[in-house]
Amino acid sequence: MKLHEYQAKEIFASYGIPIRKGAVIERPEQLDGLEIPYPLVLKAQVLVGGRGKAGGIKMARTPDEAQESAAQILGMTIKGEAVRRLLVVEAAEIGAEYYLAFTVDRAARRLVAIASAAGGIDIEDVARTTPEKIVKHHVDPTAGFHPYNAREMGRAVGFGGKHLLQFAAIAHGLWRICAEMDAELAEINPLAMAGDSLLAIDAKLIIDDNATFRHVGLPRNEELTELEAAAKSQDLSYVELDGDVAIIGNGAGLVMSTLDMIAHFGGRPANFLDVGGGATTENMAQAMSIVLRKSGVRALFVNIFGGITRCDDIARAIAAQPPAVPMVVRLTGTNEEEGRAILEDAGIHALTDPESAAQEAVQLAAGAQ
Amino acid sequence: MAILVNEHTRVLIQGITGYQGEFHTRRMLEFGTRVVAGMTPGKGGQTAAGVPVFDTVAEAVAQTGASASCIFVPARLAKDAALEAIASRLDPIVIITEHIPVHDSIEMVAAARAAGVRIVGPNGPGVASPERCKIGIMPNLLFSPGGVGLVSRSGTLTYEIVAGLTRAGLGQSTAVGLGGDPVVGLTFQEAVALFADDPETQAIVLVGEIGGSAEEEAARFIKASVRKPVVGYIAGRTAPPGKRMGHAGAVISGSEGTAQAKIEALEAAGVSVVSLPGRVPEVLRGLL
Numbered sequence: 181m182k183l184h185e186y187q188a189k190e191i192f193a194s195y196g197i198p199i200r201k202g203a204v205i206e207r208p209e210q211l212d213g214l215e216i217p218y219p220l221v222l223k224a225q226v227l228v229g230g231r232g233k234a235g236g237i238k239m240a241r242t243p244d245e246a247q248e249s250a251a252q253i254l255g256m257t258i259k260g261e262a263v264r265r266l267l268v269v270e271a272a273e274i275g276a277e278y279y280l281a282f283t284v285d286r287a288a289r290r291l292v293a294i295a296s297a298a299g300g301i302d303i304e305d306v307a308r309t310t311p312e313k314i315v316k317h318h319v320d321p322t323a324g325f326h327p328y329n330a331r332e333m334g335r336a337v338g339f340g341g342k343h344l345l346q347f348a349a350i351a352h353g354l355w356r357i358c359a360e361m362d363a364e365l366a367e368i369n370p371l372a373m374a375g376d377s378l379l380a381i382d383a384k385l386i387i388d389d390n391a392t393f394r395h396v397g398l399p400r401n402e403e404l405t406e407l408e409a410a411a412k413s414q415d416l417s418y419v420e421l422d423g424d425v426a427i428i429g430n431g432a433g434l435v436m437s438t439l440d441m442i443a444h445f446g447g448r449p450a451n452f453l454d455v456g457g458g459a460t461t462e463n464m465a466q467a468m469s470i471v472l473r474k475s476g477v478r479a480l481f482v483n484i485f486g487g488i489t490r491c492d493d494i495a496r497a498i499a500a501q502p503p504a505v506p507m508v509v510r511l512t513g514t515n516e517e518e519g520r521a522i523l524e525d526a527g528i529h530a531l532t533d534p535e536s537a538a539q540e541a542v543q544l545a546a547g548a549q
Numbered sequence: 550m551a552i553l554v555n556e557h558t559r560v561l562i563q564g565i566t567g568y569q570g571e572f573h574t575r576r577m578l579e580f581g582t583r584v585v586a587g588m589t590p591g592k593g594g595q596t597a598a599g600v601p602v603f604d605t606v607a608e609a610v611a612q613t614g615a616s617a618s619c620i621f622v623p624a625r626l627a628k629d630a631a632l633e634a635i636a637s638r639l640d641p642i643v644i645i646t647e648h649i650p651v652h653d654s655i656e657m658v659a660a661a662r663a664a665g666v667r668i669v670g671p672n673g674p675g676v677a678s679p680e681r682c683k684i685g686i687m688p689n690l691l692f693s694p695g696g697v698g699l700v701s702r703s704g705t706l707t708y709e710i711v712a713g714l715t716r717a718g719l720g721q722s723t724a725v726g727l728g729g730d731p732v733v734g735l736t737f738q739e740a741v742a743l744f745a746d747d748p749e750t751q752a753i754v755l756v757g758e759i760g761g762s763a764e765e766e767a768a769r770f771i772k773a774s775v776r777k778p779v780v781g782y783i784a785g786r787t788a789p790p791g792k793r794m795g796h797a798g799a800v801i802s803g804s805e806g807t808a809q810a811k812i813e814a815l816e817a818a819g820v821s822v823v824s825l826p827g828r829v830p831e832v833l834r835g836l837l
């Protein structure tokens with residue numbers, strides 16, 4: 181779960197990381213009561229990336245400019261996400277920009293600290309073009325990350341004197357946030373020199389969804405579409421896509437390969453939906469209701485390989501409420517015969533070969549146009 | 550021969566008294582696995598699925614000679630269960646549990662490595678060697694003994710491909726599911742290395758998916774050191790960047806983890822990559 185910048189900054193501040201506090205507003209009129217000296221920066225609070233390029237960050241030198249920019253940004257939609265809040269902060273006069281983050285290095289199977297003197301830009305670009313400017317320290321989980329590790333990183337980035345001590349305090353604070361809050365990513369980009377001190381200009385914090393049970397006080401942000409949220413509340417794994425063949429399968433890998441099969445035969449999947457291992461008749465009924473609610477769906481493809489999931493449970497849900505759109509069912513595995521019989525009674529013929537079933541689903545969607 | 554398990558493997562089930570633990574213990578016994586002990590704290594002295602239950606792993610090991618573990622405990626307790634199994638040097642430790650926090654997985658995997666034991670998973674279906682031993686939740690009836698070693702990040706996709714191999718008369722030496730999480734114990738490269746050294750395994754099937762770079766690392770290893778034929782399949786060619794496709798680990802982050810990059814790396818290593826999972830048997834037959 182990704183936190184908004186203003187939420188992450190509150191947490192960063194509580195760990196001693198220097199930020200400009202600012203204020204959060206939802207309407208331009210709320211600028212009037214603020215006691216923040218001009219010039220200001222108005223920053224769209226959205227969870228998608230790339231808000232700066234999209235015009236979601238603006239500087240204002242006067243109250244009139246601020247009103248105008250606030251009204252403009254609050255009316256924006258950035259990559260499909262409506263801007264509901266602005267973070268308003270005093271503009272900082274900044275010099276050098278640095279990068280600092282802790283994240284999961286999947287390949288190393290460790291947390292990794294990453295710092296660079298080339299901040300303010302996409303760290304992936306820095307890694308590609310000037311990898312020598314990136315300093316990395318993999319954290320040994322039995323040893324942890326200590327202030328001396330932070331100072332060593334600071335030296336490698338090029339800090340000395342009091343700036344080294346400032347950097348080390350910030351890096352160690354960010355480590356504690358990462359470790360104590362189960363962060364997948366805790367990032368400051370840029371970490372900038374403002375006057376004679378380092379200042380976190382931006383703050384990014386992504387908490388592991390699997391660890392939210394340990395962090396009960398956290399805000400709950402949803403980056404999900406309405407249908408994705410509905411699916412999540414039913415414990416179904418659903419991702420909305422832009423095609424017209426609705427998909428239900430069991431198991432993440434099987435469903436991914438089902439989408440690929442539809443595309444292979446020239447179709448466009450409308451969604452990813454994994455009904456899960458051991459799905460019941462009720463789970464399947466909920467899954468059907470969710471995928472069929474998406475507008476523009478022209479066919480439904482159900483691809484079930486019964487292991488713990490029983491084909492008869494799946495068939496009962498389909499037979500009880502057959503969809504209004506054309507449907508292809510591929511059913512094989514545990515209790516296949518029973519499942520097939522239930523569907524035949526409802527006038528539905530199930531296939532066993534996934535490829536021919538996928539082809540038929542693509543044809544049905546094309547024919548339904 | 551098989552990898553990771555064999556007919557002598559003596560299995561402890563952690564979380565045996567839960568619904569999933571007991572259900573799958575019965576299926577493992579039906580498969581022929583030597584399940585010698587179960588363990589659930591506070592339930593020592595009971596039996597579950599006909600297997601004696603102990604309060605601690607240490608007691609179970611002392612009294613039954615258990616050598617490997619299968620973990621079904623809930624996600625918030627899984628790290629403790631794994632560390633307990635590691636302390637008794639069980640190997641392999643197969644973790645079925647889904648939704649374990651990634652910081653916990655990092656800690657477990659590091660502890661296992663330090664102790665010289667192997668974790669398989671978390672969030673995977675386990676490992677099965679036909680007619681010898683199954684640890685985990687793969688359906689029993691799919692398998693037939695033979696010379697194909699299969700390694701995958703997915704459960705049902707593994708079943709789909711194993712079933713296809715069996716129908717085509719291509720038996721399996723061992724099938725192993727690595728798990729769908731971003732941080733797992735056994736890696737593709739390690740599994741491929743085990744298959745390369747296993748005299749019974751004549752060919753290897755590698756089933757990957759989007760996210761991370763484990764397939765690319767395996768590709769480098771295959772190119773440098775594997776002489777057996779390898780067939781590959783990568784799921785998620787049509788997955789959009791930034792979206793988790795069911796598995797916590799199945800996500801394209803920035804430019805890392807695309808299906809295209811994995812397919813190119815495997816092909817550059819001489820792996821025959823198929824575009825649909827159903828094509829694995831025919832391509833494999835052509836290589837044997």
